Structures are given as structure tokens and as C-alpha cells.
Amino acid sequence: MEQALLRWIGDMLSIRSEVFAVLGLGLSVVVTMHVLLRKREVGGAIGWIGLAWLSPMFGAGLYALFGVNRVTRRAHKLRIRPTQAAGSAVSSDDDPTPPPLPQAFRPLDHAVRLITRLPLRPGNSVTVLRNGDAAYPVMLAEIAAARASVALSSYIFRDDATGRAFCDALIEAHGRGIAVRVIIDGIGGGYFPPGITRRLQRAGVPAGRFMHSALPWRMPFLNMRTHKKLLILDGRTAFTGGLNIADGNRVSQAPPHPIRDTHFRLEGPVVDQLAAAFASDWIFVAGEDLTGEAWFPRLAPAGTIPARVVTSGPDADLRKIELVILQAVACATRSIRLSTPYFLPNEILTSALCLAANRGIRVDIVIPKVSDHRFVDWATRAHVDPLLRSGVRIWLDAPPFDHSKLLVVDGTWCFIGSANWDMRSFRLNFEVNVELYDPDLAEALDAIMRAKMEVRLTREHLAARALPVRLRDAGVRLALPYL
Template identity: 25%
Template sequence: MLIGILIALYVIIALSVVVSLLINGVRPSKTLAWLLAIFTIPVGGFLLYLMLGRNRRKNKLFSLKSDFYKKLEPSKTYEQVSDLQEYQKIIQLIQETSQCPVTQQNQVTLLQDGKATFEEIFDALEDAQDHIHLQYYIFEEGVLSERLMDIFERKVAESVTIRLLYDGIGSYSLSKKYLKRLKKIGVKAEQFLPFRFGRFLSSLNYRNHRKIIVVDNKVGFTGGINVTDKYLREDPYPGKWHDTHLKIDGEATHFLNQIFLTDWYLATEEDIDLSQFKIEGTINKGTPVQIASSGPDDDFAVMEQVYFSIINSAKKYIYITNPYVIPNDAIMQSLQTASLSGVDVRLLMSATTDIKLVDWCVRAYFESYLKAGIKIYLYTDGFLHSKIMACDDKIASIGTANLDNRSFQHNYESNAVLYDADLCKQLKKEFFEDCKKSTLLDDHEAFNNRPWWDKLLEGMAKLLSPLL
């Protein structure tokens, strides 16, 4: 009798999920896959759907975001820049989806690896007079965190307001002792989506992957580098982390701050007086920059759209540096179409990542690239963690978003899109320098003859690509 009741209850719940899928499903293939999982894997398929399959954009999990946007002043209307007409569609896309126009009064500095990046960060923090906002996916204790603690203590004593937002999963190792020390000296430190078993299904799969620092709404940092000593010393596996970051002096920093303040409100509901944060522009005709941001509570997959648009805009070349290239159909087709149309398409990825399963999944797509004439470089001098896209010596993107479903659908991400020839040429130069430390894969026939067990592992991992 009890078993019959449980079965009937499961059928009712499963049917309700089916109705939800049919109403809210985005892609027919994805909807069909979840339907098959629910009816072929008793209980397990249903639980997987609850954890990984629900359409957060439709459900608006974080309704607080719309409340916060009402507090923001309308973005300043910027005139169209005549020499950027070629990219007006991309500019409009980011303006509509991320509420960030092209800002021109910026000085941008490319930063390579941890030592150079943190020297610039520490100098900027020392100069803070009003506020310091920090947001990180990974914030680990060590040499870097202690240096930050020392700076925080001095700046708080100078009446500088410091807010630190860290991800509940990415920074899981951050100890209560360190957090108590922060709060004792007056730093406001909060978790984004704390991991709790009571909220396991609703929060585990949606993380804040952003790396942002804002100082006095004037100087900002973003890119791939987290607060971890892995950038200062060689990790036993997969080696020293090689990464790229960005320092922005000028107007675009205001929009990095706006992203931070939105996330801070989602985490704390603190009613901050936003009128104190004004756009600062003191650099005349500097680097045009747009800040693109996305999250699971957005109406559109912004990062996917931005990457897709940049790839499709390429006429001469598109060079991509990213450790996690696990493309969906749209990104794969755009890459293949560009290459088959005569565009020089090159992918620079890490020979090994920090997750073996991801290695297999990344390699599962190599054959499709090689068929289309796309060149693949595998970086062997440590773990390549940069997220860069450079195109035609005209447009580039640097930020936190990988080319995978997790960055497109599940994570909160932020990228800086740069419309500057000199910076693109510098990125291209550094791309080829890294290629010299990499293994080139360009022989489709040779790669196709790899052992069958490698193909099996890659094929099995590829099945999990929507979840990685």
C-alpha cells in the first residue's frame, strides 16, 4: 500500500515537472533529454532536474535584482563613436543586456600573471580614500590574503569603507578565523549564496564567478585572476597558474562598481545610498571599453551572445585563449563557419586543467575543430587560466567567462570588451608568445588515430558537457 502511494506521488511530481518543462523549456533537445532522464532514472532523474535543469531565467530566482535596478539612475546616453560603427551591433547588444554603454575616458593596462597583477592592486588599494569593493570567486588564505589584511587594517583606520564579497563554494576554504579578523578590523565581508544543505538544490549549481576590485569608483580590476597563492608559486598539479588581468582607470570602473553593488544587494539587501557613486571621467579620448555582465537570473545568455557576435564579426582572425572551451552548438557553428570562410581561427588551451573530467570533455571537441581547419594549441608551461578573445586588431574581450555552458547559463560573469587596435595587437603578440610554449595540433588524421579508450573517455565526458 505504502509503495503504491509513493509511486503515485512520484508520478504526480514527475508529471508536474514535465508540464513545467513543456511550458518553460528553451531548447527542444534539452527538454527531451530531461524528459528521458526523469522517466528512465527513477528519483535520480527528478533530483538532477531540480538541481541542474530548472530555467532560472524564466523563474527569476533572484527577484531582488529587479528591485535594485529601480534604485539605479538611468545610464548616461553616449553618442555613437564614428570609428566604431563596424561594431555598433555588439555595442548595442551589451548596452541592452548589461546596461553599459561604450565608455571612452579610460586608461587600460594589461597585466600578466599574479606578481604584476597584485603589485598594481596593492598600489591602488593603498591610494584608496573613500571605498574599496572586492568580489572574488576564489579567496584563499595565504601570502596574498595576509597582505590584503594588512592593507585593509590601515585603510579602515583612515575611514575607508571596505566591502568584500566572496563566493560560498569557490571560497569554501576561507576559515571563520580569517573572517572574524576581517570583521574585527571593520571590513564588511559577506558570502554570495552560502552553501547550506537546506538550500542545496537551489544554490549549488549557481555560482558567482566574477573577479572585481573597485577603488573609489575610479580604478577597477577584472579578469581571470583570483586571490590564491597558486599565482605566486608552482602548484604540484597542474603547475603554476598563467593568467591575464585588466586594470581600468576611468569611466568603465563605474560599471564594474555597479555590478558589485548589485551583487552586494543580492547577498545582503543593504540599502546603500547609490548617489555617492558617480561616474568619473578624467582621461580625454582614451580606450573605448564596455563592461558585459551576465547571470542565471538574466533574460538572455549575455556572454554567449557577446562571444558569438565577436566570432561572427571576424574578417581576418579570431584568437581565443581559454582553458574551458566546451562549446554549445551555436559557438561551435560560429567557429567552424569562420574558419571555413577563410578566417584564421586559433584556440589556445591548457594541456591540463585542474579537473581531469573537464580535460576529457574539452578534448572531445578537438576533432570537430580540426575538420574545419581550426588550429589548436595546448599550453604546457603550467595551467593556462586566461579568458581572452582577440579579433582583427580591432576588438577584444578579457574577463571571467569561459566558453562553456556553466559560464553561459549558470554563473555570474563579467567581461571587459575593448575596442582598441593597440591593445588587440599586444594581446595577439602575447598569444603567439604563449603558442611557443604550446603543442600545436593541426593534423586531423593523426589525431583521429588516437587510442580508442581516449575516444571512449572523451565521449562519456561529452555527455556531461551541459553540466560542466
């Protein structure tokens, strides 16, 4: 009897192992087919396929969580054309009379127009606002003065004194009949304690959380985030840049962990494109179309600066910001200067910067000496040697940490917004940037960056690191796509 029982158990275990073997084989085949059809980067595709065959259960599970792009939007969710909104008077995407530009920048304008499918809007003004000390009072005053609508999207929206001030302003605007819509990222806004979202919703303010779900089959929130920072008032005035909403950005008040940043106030026809970017996200979050004069009014010129919005995300806008940057680097004739809190570009963009330096372009990159993510700092040290060998100058900005994202090419072309120089911003996050052609703005941004250019990162400094440190940095760099 005992021997029969043991044989039966052995048979069951054998059958179970055979079932698992068949299941593992099936998972490996499914993952391989999906990767071959969906993944364009050869290195990533080989990695996922190898993992799926070496460890079918574990590999398939990881691929399901991190490798599959579940972001699906119907076509009308991807772009609400401003020209289709009631009352809009701006020209269509087929406007045959773009604003005049210097001859040297016309190829860049042509390329960005094809990448974005958006026209360059003339007649805009821009105001530079440094840190929350300068930006927050202006933003709160604009919310208080709004007459028709307030649209706010933020990656981080802390439930602290600053966050509550914005929350109270939004609730007050809603109470006086203003159409208020708020988007907060599902991770950056606090995954488990979303205090601000609850405050707004309890007051009746329409507020949605982007990509937030604890359900296993809705896991893209782990990797795909809305990193946009947008505030749009009455469809006429917009704020965008790198500034989140938190006490740490009030640098003058000496918070425990101060964060410097640069934000921008824009007026003019380009606000229409920023409003469209918000409306595209809102219909995805809440299923509501934002149309009409409250969101898309007639916009008159407010200045002289040509500008255009560039959105990017892991859907129809894939890589658009990265492609625009590549085009700008390729078109540069004199200088490229950029500041970014995180610098982990892929090999293509790294090579483009190296080639620019090789052809005599002055390339300056400003990064924090110490950022708020030590793993990024480690990976960066293992990533920049090709740039230094090509003559690119990398500068280490002393604390406090600066979160600004600035790019100036040839003293005229400016690129501002939410996107960092890393693969997360270029491939995974939903981002919004604005390109502007203006020498005065370029000089203002150059002045901000020049003030940081005191300590250079050199090859000698990197070579002086101890072997364990170099191994650590190189190991962390392998996680580059997810840092």
C-alpha cells in the first residue's frame, strides 16, 4: 500500500513537472513572438527573449510587468485639434505661412514640423521664473483671477503647505463657478496616501490620477507616468517647465531638501497647443472632452516669439522629444548648452553630441554634483566617458539640487519643459516641452547655466575612482532604461 502511494505521488510529480515544462515552453514562445513583433531595439529584444527562455515563468512575469506597453488610446484621445474647438482662431496645422526665421534655422523648423505635425506659432511671450519662490505666487494669483477655466497637471503634488495652498486656490475657483480640472500622476502624487486628490474630490473638484491602479493587469503605472507640469488659465495663459508643487521648491525658506528649478509663463497662440496637450490627457483620465471657449478661446498675439509644443509618450508620440533634440544637435553650427537634473541619454544621442563636438561645436552639459537619486549619479559617472573623450565639457553644479531642464542651440533656439535627458523621459514618460526661437530668451537661459559652470568633470576624476566604485557605477548603468 505504501509503495503504491509513493508510486502515485511520483507519477503526479512527474505529470506536474511535464505540465510546467509545457507551460514554460508556451510562455517562452508567446513572449518571443510578442517581442519579435513589438520591440524595435535589438539589444532589448534579445535580452527579453533570452530571459524568457532561461527562466520562462520569471521572465514572462517580468516581461508582462515591465516590457509590455499597455497604453492604448483611441485616435481622438491622442490629439484634440485646437482648430476644432469652438472659437479657436489660430491657424491650422496646414498653415502655409509659418513665421519668418533666420535661414540657418529653417531646416530645424521644417524637421520639427514633420515630427510633431504641429505648426510653429508666432506672436508669443515668455517670462522666466526661478524656483517656487518666484513661480508659486504668480501661479496662485492667476488661479485666483481665472474667469472661465483652470487646468492643472503635475507629477508631484505634495500634501504640504504649498500643496494645500494650491488645493485651496483650486477649490475656491471651483466654488465660484470656474471649470477646474486637475491631473496628478499616480506615482508622483503619492501612490498610497493621495491626500491632495482626496481633498479636491471631497470639495467636488474634478481631479483624476494618471495610470493609478493596484490591479496586476493594470500595472503600467510602475513605469509609465505623466511627468508633465502644466497650469493653463482660461486657455490664454500657461505655465510649464520643471517645477512640481512642493515645499522643497521654496528655496528662500530653507527647506530640509531644497530643490531649485526653472518655470515659464507663456502667453500667445502657443497656449492653444498646451491646452490641447492637457485635453488629450484629461480625456484619457476622465473620459471627458474639453471643448469650447472656456478651454480654447480666440488667441491674439502677445509677443514676438515663435513657439511650438512637443509632446512625447509611449504611444503615438513615441520619441518625439528625443527626435527633436537629435535634429537640433545635428543642425547646430556654433554651440549647444544644456542643463538637466539627470543625464543618461542612449547611445544614439550620446553619439550625436560627440559628433557635434568633433565638428567644432562647443558643447556644454551642466548636471548636479549631487542629485536626489544617487543611483542616477552613479550610472552617469559610468556613462559619460565617450563624451569627455570627444571634447564635450561636463560641469558639476554645486548644491542645492537644480531640477531645471534647459537647452539652447546657437544662441537662439530654446527647448524647455518637463523632459529630462534620460531614457525614462524620452521613452516611458508622458512629457511636454516647448521650442522657442528667441535670442533674448536664449541669453537669459545661458546666463542661468553659465552661473553653474565652475567645476568640470574630467576623465582624470573618473579614473581616480576606486575599482569597487567603478564596478558599482557600471553595474547600476545596466538599469539605464528604468532609472
